[in-house]
Amino acid sequence: MSTYGDTFFDVRELLCELLRLFYAKNWVSGTGGGICAIESPGRLLLAPTGVHKERVTPDDLFVVDTSSGEVLEPPRNANLRPSECGEIFRAIIAARGAGSVVHSHALSAVLACDLAADDCLAIEKLEMLKGIPGVTNTDRHLMPVISNTPREPELTSEVARVLADPRFEKTRSIGVRDHGAYLWGADLWEAKKHTEVYHFLFEALVARGGRS
Amino acid sequence: MSTYGDTFFDVRELLCELLRLFYAKNWVSGTGGGICAIESPGRLLLAPTGVHKERVTPDDLFVVDTSSGEVLEPPRNANLRPSECGEIFRAIIAARGAGSVVHSHALSAVLACDLAADDCLAIEKLEMLKGIPGVTNTDRHLMPVISNTPREPELTSEVARVLADPRFEKTRSIGVRDHGAYLWGADLWEAKKHTEVYHFLFEALVARGGRS
Amino acid sequence: MSTYGDTFFDVRELLCELLRLFYAKNWVSGTGGGICAIESPGRLLLAPTGVHKERVTPDDLFVVDTSSGEVLEPPRNANLRPSECGEIFRAIIAARGAGSVVHSHALSAVLACDLAADDCLAIEKLEMLKGIPGVTNTDRHLMPVISNTPREPELTSEVARVLADPRFEKTRSIGVRDHGAYLWGADLWEAKKHTEVYHFLFEALVARGGRS
Amino acid sequence: MSTYGDTFFDVRELLCELLRLFYAKNWVSGTGGGICAIESPGRLLLAPTGVHKERVTPDDLFVVDTSSGEVLEPPRNANLRPSECGEIFRAIIAARGAGSVVHSHALSAVLACDLAADDCLAIEKLEMLKGIPGVTNTDRHLMPVISNTPREPELTSEVARVLADPRFEKTRSIGVRDHGAYLWGADLWEAKKHTEVYHFLFEALVARGGRS
Numbered sequence A, B, C, D: 001m002s003t004y005g006d007t008f009f010d011v012r013e014l015l016c017e018l019l020r021l022f023y024a025k026n027w028v029s030g031t032g033g034g035i036c037a038i039e040s041p042g043r044l045l046l047a048p049t050g051v052h053k054e055r056v057t058p059d060d061l062f063v064v065d066t067s068s069g070e071v072l073e074p075p076r077n078a079n080l081r082p083s084e085c086g087e088i089f090r091a092i093i094a095a096r097g098a099g100s101v102v103h104s105h106a107l108s109a110v111l112a113c114d115l116a117a118d119d120c121l122a123i124e125k126l127e128m129l130k131g132i133p134g135v136t137n138t139d140r141h142l143m144p145v146i147s148n149t150p151r152e153p154e155l156t157s158e159v160a161r162v163l164a165d166p167r168f169e170k171t172r173s174i175g176v177r178d179h180g181a182y183l184w185g186a187d188l189w190e191a192k193k194h195t196e197v198y199h200f201l202f203e204a205l206v207a208r209g210g211r212s
Helices: A011-024 A086-096 A107-114 A127-131 A152-163 A188-207 B011-024 B086-096 B107-114 B127-131 B152-163 B188-207 C011-024 C086-096 C107-114 C127-131 C152-163 C188-207 D011-024 D086-096 D107-114 D127-131 D152-163 D188-207
Strands: A002-004 A007-009 A034-040 A043-046 A062-065 A071-073 A100-104 A120-124 A140-146 A173-176 A180-185 B002-004 B007-009 B034-040 B043-046 B062-065 B071-073 B100-104 B120-124 B140-146 B173-176 B180-185 C002-004 C007-009 C034-040 C043-046 C062-065 C071-073 C100-104 C120-124 C140-146 C173-176 C180-185 D002-004 D007-009 D034-040 D043-046 D062-065 D071-073 D100-104 D120-123 D141-146 D173-176 D180-185
Touching (some): A011 A043, A011 A100, A034 A086, A034 A188, A086 A152, A086 A180, A107 A180, A107 A188, A107 B188, A140 A152, A152 A173, A180 A188, B011 B043, B034 B086, B034 B188, B043 B086, B086 B100, B086 B152, B086 B180, B100 B188, B107 B173, B107 B188, B120 B188, B127 B188, C011 C034, C011 C100, C011 C188, C034 C086, C043 C086, C086 C100, C086 C180, C100 C188, C107 C173, C107 C180, C107 D188, C127 C188, D011 D043, D011 D188, D034 D086, D086 D180, D100 D188, D107 D173, D120 D188, D180 D188
Parallel strands (some): A140 A173, C140 C173
Antiparallel strands (some): A034 A043, A120 A140, A173 A180, B034 B100, B100 B180, C002 C007, C034 C043, C034 C100, C043 C062, C062 C071, C120 C140, D002 D007, D062 D071, D100 D180, D120 D141, D173 D180
16 A cells, blocks of 8 residues: 555556556557556566556556566466566666656657667757656756667666666666657656656657757 | 456457447547457357447347358347448458457558558568567568458458468458558457557558658 | 437437537537537527537527527526527528538648638548448548638528538538538437548548648 | 536536546646636635646645735645645736636647747637637737746746736737646636637647648
């Protein structure tokens, strides 16, 4: 259990609610995308792979060890397999102290990454930048963009590399060309906030045609 | 009855739910579009034609013979007529072993087909391609595009032709110029997945202006 | 009471439901747009003007004489005034035998009218044209486009003129530059169908940039 | 309590409902945006800052003195802080007699402001202009556009300047470059109307590429 304002919420229920919300926004369609959240120290809730994300229920979630990725509690349904994003999620958690990571398959993320001349996107002149901790609307915010690979776990070393790059110390998102983005926050609520903030920035970049 | 994860679902209810979902996405507006699903061996559920698709109820469905197309059980309402797509649906089921076929009238499908230089669309450099069985993000996936005809049953021979073309053995969609697309899967859940995957691909192709 | 398939529906409830649907599609935002439907011979239900259309309830509707426009039954709330579209609605009903007319303030209608070189839009090469009675996908369908005027009733003579023009005998829509469109059908269900069909055509025309 | 038509509504409930509506339209995403409404003379309801706006409940609202901005009643949750827009909201209320002000973070507002050559947008040739009191579709309506600043309260002097500029006496909106817009009306219902009207105008300006 956690709180938002005065309201208690169940982490598993909220995680599933956010999947439904992101599905409605077309960010996790066609069974794509994913999400995780730390339920309690060392226990990471992880959505299953290959299923319609808006249909995931609290009982469908894996509990994995946040450090090792070992499955501590599988879901009741033995046919489910844990998200392929698990290793990347844990790399982001380890490097940034995140409590929740979202994996988006939004078209706006793909199209924004198309605009990246080299290994990052420079985002500036947008009030929405203030939604990222430590960033203000007068900053030129750098978000790393990595290349896609045939299998999702192969992205992990690239993710680790950009997380260690001091140019990107303020980012809460990593773009993946032709694929989407990873986005994170201290908990599900902040992950939701950063997911919405960056998707707004992606849409703005695309609408402005890469100009600022 | 079937299952998704641990949940039982009624095929007729799910078929109608998907029509409401696709209507909300603007893929079956103005009474256009359609859907079918095999209820049990030899029995194909078929939505009626000429009605607002988001209003179709389980009682409105026809049961037709999967092989012959003969109406086995008409719906209670004697004014309803079976979808004109029936023959094409059965051709796809016969050729590909599909358990469910969707007919989309999405604008994104029309605009994607506008980009096809000859008889197919080449789709590449998109992670979402992995949503199609046997296709990966490094493939150049070919989706057939056929010309529209004044009456829907006249499309059947063209559909049969492209289904037999070895270039298109992996496709789960056939585009129809100025019209939309047919999309299928092993059951309603996979048809939903492929419908969402290809519509994402259509939107990506259109947004990229045919470039990849 | 009327029926759709096997389902009875109340004309007043359905009229209000369609206003909520059209509001959700952004076709009657900012209190704009309107709708009417014949409840029984000679009695025309008319939504009030200047109110948020998605909040209109069955008790808010005027009953006016279909021929004269005289208010037969005002709504309970004495502050409401009948839609300014009343005269145009009745002109369309008289000329075409319509049972329901929708007035849309959709941006897609405005942008489609921007593409009209002279006094009409030519729409072709779209399967969705079959949603208009007597029109097929190989036709070049002409939809009249008239100029906007400072007050809505001043449009009536222009509406009457295009309704009498034999070029437009098959149209179920009249576009108004910088403003929107009027759309109609034999009853609310057909008006809904034609409204969805033409809005799809508007969006297709705009996306194709006036090319076909 | 107030009324809309025959229906009583609670100002606090309606304010929260509008936040959910605007969130669904993507006008207050990522915890951005805000709203206020006068509950009774001298008492201004103000949404909290930094929270997901679609989750705000009636108990989360601040009551501040309309003239001084002093907090008269804080919400039950002591962690909430009042919206940073408070000062701007009160400046608009003081100058224009508004009863409710909305702060939008819509992308369409940002993109429309991108089109402003100098300190305002000229909007013309749109029926939707009639949704602004005293403006008609043949007018060339001027909406002020001000530059963004690092902190929201720093915008107040610019807001005060354009509110005093006779060129803008009819406007119900002030655009802020790279940021969004402030929009207002006599009460929540009129603020909703003007918010929808101007967002339609923003989208039309952007779609027309600044041409009219």
